[in-house]
Amino acid sequence: MARPTNQVLSILQTRLDKAAILAGDAIDPRYSDDLSGGPGARPELVLRPRNTSEVAEILNACNAARLPLVVQGGRTGLSGGARVLAGEAVLSLERMTALQEVEPTAGTIVAEAGVPLQVVQERADAAGLVFGVDIGARGTATIGGNIATNAGGIRVLRYGNFRAQVLGVEAVLADGSVLSSMKGLAKDNSGYDLSQLFVGSEGTLGVVTRACLRLHPKPVTQSAAFCSLPSLDAAFGLLKFLRGRLGNLLSGFEVILAPLMGDMVSALGFTAPVALTSPVYVLTDIQGMTPGADEEAFTEALSQAIEDGLVEDVVLSQSEREYQGLWTLRDDCNRFLFAEGAMLSLDVSLPLPRMGAFLDLAEAAQAHADPAARAYIFGHLGDGNLHYVVRTDRPNEVAKAVFDCVAKSGGSISAEHGIGLDKKAYLHLTRTPAELAAMRRIKAALDPNNILNRGRIFDMPPALPSA
Amino acid sequence: MARPTNQVLSILQTRLDKAAILAGDAIDPRYSDDLSGGPGARPELVLRPRNTSEVAEILNACNAARLPLVVQGGRTGLSGGARVLAGEAVLSLERMTALQEVEPTAGTIVAEAGVPLQVVQERADAAGLVFGVDIGARGTATIGGNIATNAGGIRVLRYGNFRAQVLGVEAVLADGSVLSSMKGLAKDNSGYDLSQLFVGSEGTLGVVTRACLRLHPKPVTQSAAFCSLPSLDAAFGLLKFLRGRLGNLLSGFEVILAPLMGDMVSALGFTAPVALTSPVYVLTDIQGMTPGADEEAFTEALSQAIEDGLVEDVVLSQSEREYQGLWTLRDDCNRFLFAEGAMLSLDVSLPLPRMGAFLDLAEAAQAHADPAARAYIFGHLGDGNLHYVVRTDRPNEVAKAVFDCVAKSGGSISAEHGIGLDKKAYLHLTRTPAELAAMRRIKAALDPNNILNRGRIFDMPPALPSA
CATH class of the missing domain: 3.30.70.2190 (Alpha-Beta Plaits)
Incomplete structure (x- = not known):
């Protein structure tokens, strides 16, 4: 084992229960990748905390040892955000599945990060309420992962995206400090809304451990x-x-x-x-x-x-x-x-007034990149969000061609699937150097050693060797 | 004039039009304070840019000269956020009042920061749509200020707070770099949502210059x-x-x-x-x-x-x-x-299930702090938000007593008015040291010289003298 892994193990073995640490042959291959299907590395270590303070202990130890971690929920992501890179340990929230009862007056519910989305939906339903986000992976995708990726789905038109459901988040920073904004208030303008900062940050700024979620009246x-x-x-x-x-x-x-x-x-x-x-x-x-x-x-x-x-x-x-x-x-x-098998699967967002022109542009660009390509297009039109799936033998060329058209049309290369590892190379097409620089400054402020989901969304410049 | 002011003037006089720079006697006293009514300092300089690139020039010059700036919109704030502190120049967005036509397919509108809220409401109405936020100060309060303070009001129950209306923001950082996230997309998970970061940050992280806002169908x-x-x-x-x-x-x-x-x-x-x-x-x-x-x-x-x-x-x-x-x-x-004149005006938010117990607690605490005090309480109950106004000769004692009860009840000391200068001393009651430390890290990352709305929300530790 590598030195940082041993250093972390020696600290955590005395503090966590046995089931919290998987190493070597005890590690199931499922921890290597998410639904994106890329080839993940085999982690040397999988850490499975039971509560927020164990998450804090883990991050503290990994930060001290400079051991990078990839954070995993239900591993249903489609952009490789949870895929393991060589040298990374896995931090899985799968044992943190506590779900409180619905608070009936405010219409809220508090869930730990590892609770599957569907369990929240069912608990809300039993209380005569409805949760505002629904996606195909509901049975496996977890609340923590949903928050980290700002999940979308078929009800964004009605209830907004996951961001709009989050009244508060508890998260652990890379240095182990715990930010707990779990008051569950509909209105709170007392300083920065740190909860919102973690929504959609793909685990790069902190590990979401709990959330207070908004529920809605159930339609009849x-x-x-x-x-x-x-x-x-x-x-x-x-x-x-x-x-x-x-x-x-x-x-x-x-x-x-x-x-x-x-x-x-x-x-x-x-x-x-x-x-x-x-x-x-x-x-x-x-x-x-x-x-x-x-x-x-x-x-x-x-x-x-x-x-x-x-x-x-x-x-x-x-x-x-x-x-x-x-x-x-x-x-x-x-x-x-x-059932059709491996296809290039893009998830783009366009300003509605420019979507028609985009489709014309993309059709021509795609035909140029691969005359044999066939595009299947569907999605959440009400949100300007198209799933653009292409049968092609030249996925990289077609992806680049379609994303170029997205950029020309003022759109986004990821409406709801995130950037992860797989779309990182294209992010510069639709986000400016100033925006990317601001993201890096925020990342460096909260995770100065770059241990959390390193290389997801964007790469950081190499750190200077410490004195 | 102080040295940094002269340094900034010498740069900006050659780059901005005459109306963009007010100095000395040309400065109207209205620039000294906002509606909170505290005693503001007289600024040596008021800068009134016409567009985003002029804002960038101003910030660049002020950052280089270490001249602190207070950002002003309609100056209708109730927490002293726009009040001038000694040594500060004023950056007023009052000349940036361009408002685009409503985009009818997407139902969006693009406004510069200085556009009054009511003008947006009226433009939406004329297009058969409605803007989702309404507050008493609508005629004077500006879109930039509304975003900086995440304005609330009487329609949060229906449409959410200002945050939920913001599809994208253009903002200038302290170093003059421009972040423009103005695609106007309902769904965009391509990297951090920088727009949301500026909402409710009270001008401490950047200067909002434009925004793309969401409109809603008009009820009949x-x-x-x-x-x-x-x-x-x-x-x-x-x-x-x-x-x-x-x-x-x-x-x-x-x-x-x-x-x-x-x-x-x-x-x-x-x-x-x-x-x-x-x-x-x-x-x-x-x-x-x-x-x-x-x-x-x-x-x-x-x-x-x-x-x-x-x-x-x-x-x-x-x-x-x-x-x-x-x-x-x-x-x-x-x-x-x-009409009743000077009263202590608090704006608190409580978890609904604990609001009743809070009111009992606060009544007793207030009577203890000032037996002659009389409380007038009203507000947006649907959002857990109470305006708690007290006639008292001991405002500081009563404020402390009521805020202590807010803290004990799991609430927020500011539901919609923000922290500004006036509530800063109480912020530690309801935000943890870890939360405040994270806010400071973000502030330092985006405004390392602390020139933007310095001392609003929280104080920064003194910077080390530069080499």
């Missing part, structure tokens, strides 16, 4: 519509129209472009709810509090949209079963794409 | 209810009940406690909408998209609340005029309190 009505549209512009028109007409009743607005819709229906072999002759399909839904009036407002709005030429054909759910059935179509996109 | 229905309640617990019960029943239709939930209500009605001489025999009064309203159904749902919910004993009496608005009339009552609280 829901209705979904699957629409075929004549163009992407019609989709923007429909979004604007439904927002203006339905306000916050509008709860989801997902888009599927034609090649994906057709190929998916052929491959999975089911009957599409509408004729597959249109270039654009939208799945939209409402969730509200007023039975009868809500569904009526939705139906009337959709009729108007057809009359206005925004929608060609529409199927409206008439029951809970049909509602779930239409949403299954959206999940089928992922089922189809996973 | 509204209805307000003024209720008398048997207890504070009934108010929590009513809040929970209305939230669960009406969801996001519920738009405001303000409380006025008995002594204030009675004294205000006597002093201003109007007829109260309900009999003044209750300890607690609530003004609540809905804003929605479905005429008929919305008002019906509100009426039914209030009837149920009376039946359940949560509400004693209620007056429901039947017209736009009555709606505005009930909201005027809420504004009358400030009118009454301002």
Whole structure:
């Protein structure tokens, strides 16, 4: 074992229980990587604390020994943020799964970092409330990882992203100091909001150990519509129209472009709810509090949209079963794409007014990079977020070509998947040198020895040798 | 003039227009203080840039000369954040008032820092949209100041605080580097969200020059209810009940406690909408998209609340005029309190489940600190935010006593007014040494010479003399 690892072990062995330290052959290969599927190194050490003070002891020891750590939650990330690099120990929050009861007056819940998202959703539901974020990996992804990556998903249009659900965070800095902002207040302007700083920082600034989360009233009505549209512009028109007409009743607005819709229906072999002759399909839904009036407002709005030429054909759910059935179509996109095997999977965000032009640009650039490439595009149109998945033998060339178009169109190369290790090389395309320099200054201020998730998001300049 | 001032002047006189530099007798006394009313120093220099690159030139020059700057927007702050300290120059954003047209597809607007809040509200309204924050100082308070202080107000329950309206910020760091995150994307997880870092940092980390703001669909229905309640617990019960029943239709939930209500009605001489025999009064309203159904749902919910004993009496608005009339009552609280003259004005935030116990604690502590003190309490109950205003001859003793109770109850000493200069001495009561140390590390990383709003929120340790 390397010297820093031994130094850390000699300290921690006397302070942590046996299950907290895995070394050598006891380390399961699952600790090496996340869902991004890159080749991770085998860690020499996996540390599994039971509580925040153990996290603090671990970080203190690793910081003193200059042992770099990669932080792991459910390892469902898609950008390689949790993948192990040579020489890194793993800090896994998997044993920190305490979940408090819902606080009913304020409508909040306190969860440790290792609690899976779905467990929070179910606890909220049992209390007659709803948690505002839902993503496909809900069963495995953890609250700590969700915070570190500012998870998005299908309900951002309604409730905002994960950032908006976080009322407070407890986090441990690289030197072991514990920042606990767990008051759970809706309003607090007493100094910097340190909790927000950790949201989306991908574990580079501190280790999130607990959070106080906001819950929302549970809707009692829901209705979904699957629409075929004549163009992407019609989709923007429909979004604007439904927002203006339905306000916050509008709860989801997902888009599927034609090649994906057709190929998916052929491959999975089911009957599409509408004729597959249109270039654009939208799945939209409402969730509200007023039975009868809500569904009526939705139906009337959709009729108007057809009359206005925004929608060609529409199927409206008439029951809970049909509602779930239409949403299954959206999940089928992922089922189809996973079954297709290795594909280049990009997750981009565009200003809505420039999305159409971006798609034209990207189509040409992609064809130039790989004439044989085929793009499958779907995503959260209401948030300007497209999942841009490409079957190609030249993934690097196509990624560079599409990201260049994102940059030209004023977009982001990562809407919700983060940067991790895998997108780091492209970050300079959409963030300026001044922005990257500011990020590095904040990183150096909170983790001067660069031990936490080193090399994720950006690289730090090499430190001067200490005296 | 002091040497650093001369050094800065000699550089800036050749680069800025004449109106950008005020010195000596040309400086109006209004630049010395904000609404907090403390005695501000007379600045030697007031700098009034026209655009972001002029802000960068100014900061660069001041940083090189180590000339400290206080940043000013509309000077409506209530914590002395914009008050001038001896030796400081003023950086006023008052000439940066460009406001772009509403982007209709995304529903966003780009404003320079000096644009008054009300101008943004009106531009949004003209485009059929609504801006999510409203505060009493709307006509004078500016977007830059609103961002720096994370402004709150009466619509936080519905739309969140100012933080939630900010899609991107352009800011200049102390060394003149410009961070421009103005893509206006609803989702962007590509590196740290630097925009959010500036929200609520009270001008200590950088100067906000522009922002891209989120707008919301404009409600078409509204209805307000003024209720008398048997207890504070009934108010929590009513809040929970209305939230669960009406969801996001519920738009405001303000409380006025008995002594204030009675004294205000006597002093201003109007007829109260309900009999003044209750300890607690609530003004609540809905804003929605479905005429008929919305008002019906509100009426039914209030009837149920009376039946359940949560509400004693209620007056429901039947017209736009009555709606505005009930909201005027809420504004009358400030009118009454301002007319009463100098009072201790605290703005605290409590976890809802502990607010009742806090009020009991605070009443006793306040009576101990000044037996003659009389407290007027009202505020945004839906956000856990109380304005706690005390008529007392011993403001320092009473403030300390009440803030101690806030700390014991797990609250915040500033819900929406910020810390500035005036509440700095109390910040340690509710933020830990580790939190304060982390704030200082971030401040030192972005403003190493401590030239921006020095001494606001917290003091920095004296810098080592440079070699």
